[in-house]
Amino acid sequence: MLIRAKINGEWRTAEVWPGASLLFMLREHLALAGAKNACEQGECGSCSVWLDGELVCACLVLAAQAQDREVRTVEALGDSSGLHPVQEAFVEAGAVQCGFCTPGLIVAVADLLGRVPSPDESTVREALSGNLCRCTGYAKILDAVRIASARLRAGAP
Amino acid sequence: MKADHPDAVPIAGGTDLMVELNFDRRRPARLLDVSRLSALRNWRREDGTVFLGAGVPYSAIVRDLGAFTPLVQASRTVGSPQIRNRGTVGGNLGTGSPAGDALPVLAAYDAEVVLGKAGAIRTVPWRQFLVGPKKTAIAPDELILGARWRITRGPGSFSKVGPRNAMVIAIASVCLVLDEERREIRVALGSVGPTVLRASEAETHAAGALVNAGAWDDPQTPLPPEALEEFARGVAAAARPIDDVRGTSAYRRHVCGILARRALTWALQDRRSGPGRDHPGPPRQDRAC
Numbered sequence: 001m002l003i004r005a006k007i008n009g010e011w012r013t014a015e016v017w018p019g020a021s022l023l024f025m026l027r028e029h030l031a032l033a034g035a036k037n038a039c040e041q042g043e044c045g046s047c048s049v050w051l052d053g054e055l056v057c058a059c060l061v062l063a064a065q066a067q068d069r070e071v072r073t074v075e076a077l078g079d080s081s082g083l084h085p086v087q088e089a090f091v092e093a094g095a096v097q098c099g100f101c102t103p104g105l106i107v108a109v110a111d112l113l114g115r116v117p118s119p120d121e122s123t124v125r126e127a128l129s130g131n132l133c134r135c136t137g138y139a140k141i142l143d144a145v146r147i148a149s150a151r152l153r154a155g156a157p
Numbered sequence: 158m159k160a161d162h163p164d165a166v167p168i169a170g171g172t173d174l175m176v177e178l179n180f181d182r183r184r185p186a187r188l189l190d191v192s193r194l195s196a197l198r199n200w201r202r203e204d205g206t207v208f209l210g211a212g213v214p215y216s217a218i219v220r221d222l223g224a225f226t227p228l229v230q231a232s233r234t235v236g237s238p239q240i241r242n243r244g245t246v247g248g249n250l251g252t253g254s255p256a257g258d259a260l261p262v263l264a265a266y267d268a269e270v271v272l273g274k275a276g277a278i279r280t281v282p283w284r285q286f287l288v289g290p291k292k293t294a295i296a297p298d299e300l301i302l303g304a305r306w307r308i309t310r311g312p313g314s315f316s317k318v319g320p321r322n323a324m325v326i327a328i329a330s331v332c333l334v335l336d337e338e339r340r341e342i343r344v345a346l347g348s349v350g351p352t353v354l355r356a357s358e359a360e361t362h363a364a365g366a367l368v369n370a371g372a373w374d375d376p377q378t379p380l381p382p383e384a385l386e387e388f389a390r391g392v393a394a395a396a397r398p399i400d401d402v403r404g405t406s407a408y409r410r411h412v413c414g415i416l417a418r419r420a421l422t423w424a425l426q427d428r429r430s431g432p433g434r435d436h437p438g439p440p441r442q443d444r445a446c
Contacts, residue, residue, distance in 0.1 A: 018188065019178045040179040042172055042240055043324055054216075057239045060175040062168055065190055108238070129323030130237020 005066040007032070008076040016063045023047045023058035025066070026073060034074035034103045045131030048104040048111075049073045055111040057130075074103040077110060086110045089148035090141075097135030105131045109145055117153050119145070158189065160275035163297035165189040169197070169212050170243030172236065173252045197247065197302065208271070210303040211247025215259075218246070227265065227332050231258045231315040237323050247301045250286070253293040256348040260287065261332035262315055264345035264353045266306035272299045280305065287352040311337040312427035314420050317347070318412045319403075328404040329412040331392070333420035335428070340364060340373050342424075344417060349409045350397035356417070359391025363421065376428035385418055392417035 004013045007030060014029035021040075026032045026049070036046035040059045047058040050072040051065075078084035083091070086109045096102050105128065112119060112127040119127065124145050133141060159165060165187035168174050177183040191197060197212030200222065207225070209218075215232040219241070222228060235241050235258050249257035250270055263270075263283050270286040272279050272295060283304075286294050295301065313334035319325030330347035342363045344356040366384035367373050393414035398406040 019184070021175060021179060041176040042236065045237065045239060048239055054242045055239050056243055059179060060171045060240075060243060062171055062175065062178075062188065062190065064188070065168070065171070065192055111238075126323070127238055130239045 001064060003063050003067050005068065006070045008072055014063070018064060020063045021059050022049070022051070022061035022063050022066050022071065025063040026058060026071070032073050032075055035107075036100055036103060038100065042130075043132065044101070044104070045108060045128075046101055046104040048107040048131065050107070050111065055108060074107050077106060084110065085151045086113065086144070086148045089144040089151065093140045093144035093147055095136060095140040095144035097133075101131060101133040101135075105133065105141060109141075109148060112145070113149055113152055118149055159300050160298040162187050162189070167191045167251065167300060169245045170214060170240075170248055172240050172244040173248055191247075191300065200303075202308065206305050206307050208303055208305045209246055211250065211301045212245050213303075215241035215244050215246075227313040227315040227334060228259065228262045231262045231317075231330075231332065234258055234315070234317050234325070234327075240324075246304060250293065250301050250304065251295070253287055253289075253291045253352075255287075255290060255350055255352050256326050256330075257353075258315075258317065258327065258330065258347065260353040261330050261345035261347040263304050263306070264355055265313065265332040265334040265343045266309075267343065268304045268306035270304055271302040272296075273302045274299045278302065283353075284355075290351045309334065309336040309338060311335040312424040314423050316416045316420060318416065326403060329396070329398070329409045329416065331413060331416035331420055333417070333424060335424045337373075337428075340367070342367070342421070344392055344395075344420070346392070346396055346413055348398075348403075349413055354395060354397065356392040356395035359388050359395060359417070362391055363388045372425075376425075380421075380425060385421060388421055389414040389418035 001018050002013055002015050012030055014025050016025050023035055023037055026035055035049050035058050038044045038046040042057045042060045048055055049058045051061060052069050078087050086106050090096055108128055108131050166185040167189045169192045197210040200209045200213055215235045218232040219229055235244055246259045249259040268283050269280040281294055288294055315332045317327045317330035319328050327348040329349050332345045334343045342360050344360055346354045366380055370378050370380055372378040372380055393410045396410045396413045398409035400406045
């Protein structure tokens with residue numbers, strides 16, 4: 001079936017199998033490989049994207065449910081010429097090891113800081129509870145959130 | 158549309174169904190996206206009851222239904238932020254797993270399930286709707302519209318045991334609602350039987366113990382400790398748990414007693430201290446249940 005959705009500000013279409021997930025459409029049809037395919041059951045958060053502004057696991061959204069809706073992926077946040085403050089903070093804090101969970105965490109952190117500019121630690125832990133990282137032990141990810149929060153509040157780009 | 162295509166499987170948040178599709182466990186001939194039906198995404202108070210649309214996501218319940226403390230507490234324990242933005246009470250009902258976090262709350266509220274089909278609506282008490290593990294009384298041509306329950310005055314709580322604070326399928330859960338008007342204590346158990354269960358005998362004994370102590374009329378009157386212990390034993394005895402990967406039957410029964418004792422203790426403390434006072438129980442927004 002033909003699905004049309006606004007992806008990162010641009011209307012895109014894809015011809016997908018009716019049972020396909022939004023994640024499959026993004027990665028395999030639209031070549032947006034930022035959202036990662038890992039658990040396929042909403043456990044790991046590696047495929048976190050925004051659907052109409054809400055943080056969701058793309059693997060649990062039917063592609064057809066994104067019809068006429070707005071999807072934002074990690075690709076919308078920054079690129080090699082200019083990183084998003086959350087991405088910069090991850091680099092600075094060393095919050096990346098294998099990197100597989102990173103796009104999902106970047107999206108989840110950007111979502112959190114968009115709603116709560118100065119979250120306390122328990123709020124951060126709660127907000128990131130749906131994103132699994134098997135390398136870092138999370139300490140540096142929490143450091144990155146603090147750096148990003150301070151920088152965003154200071155109005156840095 | 159559902160009546161025309163009874164084989165169509167409704168999908169809302171997809172947090173259960175998409176897993177089955179992704180893992181090739183299920184290949185429905187048709188999917189019916191109900192996530193855009195605005196009637197299912199609303200909740201409203203009507204005539205001393207509240208109707209909660211099947212499509213209200215858990216994050217919206219946490220944000221908007223603060224007066225319903227046990228429901229909010231249960232909703233906060235569902236999955237993760239991503240899951241709560243999508244998952245719905247309608248999904249808990251439709252899947253019918255005894256581990257669905259909202260189900261013990263609906264059982265303790267004595268809720269009814271509202272079902273619709275072309276031109277007709279019927280309501281079914283939760284007990285008749287949840288008939289077995291992942292089995293419900295829904296007909297193929299029906300959709301779950303929501304749940305409705307009587308708004309009661311009095312404290313209540315939901316608590317759940319699992320290996321971490323997020324993304325947990327309950328090993329056991331307990332919802333307790335103390336109904337000041339009917340002078341009832343209602344306790345429902347999740348994940349410890351083929352469906353959600355009520356601990357009816359323990360409920361009756363506990364309500365009777367409050368009568369004997371004169372505590373219904375005077376919230377300051379304490380309940381004798383042995384009545385609290387009897388309640389905990391009674392609730393544990395009402396569980397019908399099995400051994401599985403998440404926990405043993407014996408552990409689940411043990412947990413039910415502990416959670417029940419805590420829940421009744423919190424409820425009685427709530428009555429004693431009145432709204433807005435500190436107490437060691439779980440966070441709560443309002444006294445209404």
